[in-house]
Amino acid sequence: MKLTFANDLANELKAKYNLDELTIAPEICPPNFAGDLTVNCFVLAKQLKARNPIAVAAEVKQFLDGHDDVVEAQVAKAFVNITLKPEALMRDTIQNEGQILAEAVLPKQEQRHILIEFSAPNTNKPQHLGHVRNNTIGMATASILESAGHQVTRINLVNDRGIHICKSMIAYQRFGNNTTPEREGKKGDHLVGDFYVAYDKEYRKQLAELRKNNPDLADKSDDDLFLNTEIGRAAQDMLIAWENNDEDVRELWKTMNQWVFDGFAETYRRMGVTFKHTYLESETYMLGKDIIQDGLERGVFKKREDGATVIDFEDPALGSKVVLRSDGTSVYVTQDIGTTLLKQKDYNPDQQIWVVGDEQIRHFKVLFAILKALGYEWADNLTHMAYGMVNLPTGKMKSREGTVVDADDLIDEMEELAKQATLEKAGDTPPENLDERAQTIAMAALKFMLLKVNPKTTIMFDPQASIKFEGDTGPYVLYAYARIASMLRKAQDQEDEAAPDWSALKDDSEKKLAIRCALYPEMLQKSARELDSSTLASYLLDLAKDFSTFYRICPVLNAEEPALKAARLHLSKCVKDILKHGLNALTINTLESM
């Protein structure tokens, strides 16, 4: 917010206290105090290295009392509450059309190229609510960064190989009767997921039998006994056959993976998820080994007595990490070293971001530390955006146990609810494009629910409570937008043009709304800087609420004077533009009417 009085005050104090730098960032005045804006002199006194904040407040008041823009400056403790002339407040906030959105973009020299990787699904099962959170956060973060002025490259890395895929394949061979998604009338990812569950069921059965026949194995974990079961060995054998390019195995793998990819494409389409490029793990999993070899020669890694290649960190918190098994094969982190280098080579970004669950915090610390030890100067610009899990009232989601909220089902359900709600509100005449509207509203509700919470927070999703269209929701913000759109449409038909009278916007609700609008650039920037969509989402809710309050108190189309009407229309238009910009930054589409 560029407020003239704050700038003048800063210059005055800089001269008086002989300072080069001084930032005065007035806040919205709390409701219980009279004023538009507040200067906090506790904070100011620290910058001035002044002992007494109360005395600074008196100084501030004295200066502001003589300022042209100020109607009144009241001191309360070390706070100075300021009432501005409406015309001054509007001049500094909303008067210049387009200025706020222009200021939301970072200056050129601070713009960077950021590569963001997210989604990263496995191809053995359909996506669930956890993936929905990942996809939503990934897309929104990318979009927020772009809206703030950065160049962003969206990347997916699909785990299309490995033991889990073999499990689905084994189950398909045994129980599938050569069926297909077409024959079952089912999305391919769901069909493959069914076989993953079928595999687990058979595995449990064999485990139980094994334990019954061998009481001495009782203290072994399920994982320990994997290769002791027939079906476990079968999956393992299939993985080896896959690695040896066995023709039949590869053929089945291709077929089933394609089913899953087709299913994912549909889910992504509905969510509006897109990528510049999708890496396939089957094509990258062998990367990284040569770098380990190179690092071994340079002494970054060493051979341990047991034959494993390891890195010993100086930081005891990181300890020691195996990077190649004693048989010379790669581990997870080795592949990630390879793909990180690949992405760096392919796109040469200033920063790489991974949207990956917080359970992998340590993994990424180790990965980044290894890359740093290898001497890559860009290793300092790698960010693990760790987001929290989604839990259900019944506990954690587990695909194998079928205790998941399926992504497609959830979206279906949301759209149905949105449709019902739309019909209910519409009254006698059902709106055109009902399905399209319902889709937009449904996705707004779903995405906003996920984005208004700080990504780091572990969240609880209650399917019974489902998703609301009232209160602090996406549809609430959409509704405020649609009301403004409706109002502006009507205004176009009325031809009583007048120059806006800014001095007439005297009501607290008008001033507060204008200030809120002017806060947008810093809110968007904060959201981008902190990789936190909730900052922006909360702001948009506040803006929509402030508009609703203003809308009740201040007639716009029916304003007493044409000049007042013009000013209020301008203010409303400003709110509309910001809502659209902000919602789009959250990857939420707007509706001109709903």
Add this chain to the structure above:
RNA sequence: GUAUCCGUAGCUCAGUUGGAUAGAGCACCUGCCUUCGGAGCAGGGUGUCGGGGGUUCGAAUCCCUCCGGAUAUGCCA
């Protein structure tokens, strides 16, 4: 065991580089559709900010400690 994160209203969550009387939404209650869209607005009650100690003019926020929870601590991914 150790490390990291978390514990705020009945519920879901904001607020945490220390600042005014700790905020929203849901739920519950009361009003408001013959004036711009009631998916809305206005009002009502709710708190040992997990407990205890410390630093400070000032602590939900920083430090210590205890309690409770999650995650990690693989030659799994």
